[in-house]
Amino acid sequence: MPMKKEDVRKLARERNVRFIRLWFTDILGRLKGFAITRSELEEALDSGMGFDGSSIEGFARIEESDMVAMPDPNTFAVLPWRPQEGGAEARMFCDILNPDGTPYEGDPRQVLRKALDRAAKMGFTYMVGPELEYFYFQDEEGLTTLDRGGYFDMAPTDLGADLRRETIQILEDMGIQVEYDHHEVAPSQQEIDLRYGDALAMADNAMTYRLVVKDVARKRGVYATFMPKPLQGENGSGMHTHQSLYRNGRNAFFDAKDPYGLSAVAKSFIAGLLRHAKEICIVTNQWVNSYKRLVPGYEAPVYVSWARRNRSTMIRVPLYKPGKENATRVEFRAPDPACNPYLAFAVMLAAGLEGVEGKYPLPPPVEEDIFEFSEEKREAAGIETLPGSLYAALLEARKSALLRRTLGDHIFAKFIENKKIEWDQYRIHVSRFELDKYLSIL
16 A cells, blocks of 8 residues: 555654665666654655755756755665664655756656656556676675576575575565575576566665665675676676556456467567667666677677567567466566666666557567577578667667657756766776787787
8 A cells, every 4th residue: 555644654653763764866876865863754754855966976067956855655664674773764765856846857766757657648557577687796806706506506506595585584574575586697696586566666676676685795794796797708687677568457468369468569569679679778788887798698688689488589578377467578688787777667668658659560579599690690580789889879879769758858968978978988998808918919
């Protein structure tokens, strides 16, 4: 049930909450926040808390920096891993407002709200279930893994099981449902899957998940990272995102009469993701390092195509429970877990809705292993590839009307500017690879 202001006040008293952390993100998806005491809770719930937004990436210039963080009562949760002596701590995610109370155009949470409003006007609710992968290392200074385990390995090969268990306990104590956890393919690589839910709540949960994973690791003396590709020659970390549209409580992606079990809405949604994948890639894969993961092999979904069971495609329609309405969904495999989930969910939804509104035709599925295709065979099949670098993604993004509409002019401009700076910094860096390869021979 939705939480109201009075519910928050009551819970804060009952749980002896002394500090409330107000959370939000910058445009890059980095968690920001500040704490208030319970004596300030009443004012925060009624009128929000003012703060200086001039130092937040993608927010305001210094001459227009006054912002208001308005807590969302639905997101109130006690932080079970924080010290309880002298009073507990809780958190609430905030919508960022202008001083006049209007939504701030630089707030990623508002971007997702607008995308969800568009879906609602079409009669849809957008549901997502992300699979966020990550690595444990012995410390943040190097790449020494905890184990040499592989996919679904168990103890003694999997040394992250206890860390995942503690993480899950904390998440579930906060009301965040977990579906699976296991060791992933690469050494010391992990996965905890959050149970399908409403996209806005899921973006909040993804931010909480990343923080809890890191905090649990830190307390156990190790380091957790969501960097997409930390280890050369090993699989990178993805955020495969399962998604579907619901209408009047029913899965709008399901059609029992269709050979694939997919409705016309689902097919057009997939077609929208396929057509717009290259231009939204800069949001779902926003770092220079993201494109070290998006290379052929290593189970990386670089080919713009779809299938049912084939994991070499970018989009998959899982067949775990064929013919089951609630299990029918689309898995978009390109995103990585270092994205801003609010913006990533917003652009995925926008791309899918473009397909639904425009009734985009769905090309045939590719059920063969595309990694085994020659370049000529891929071209003959009309299979394109995602951008191969942050610069290539920038070129696609700059000309995207869809991206600008979805993000809004403010975030679009700030995001593109930030990524251009990142690419320029990377471009002028002289790497160890270059020194090893060229210094002694040139």
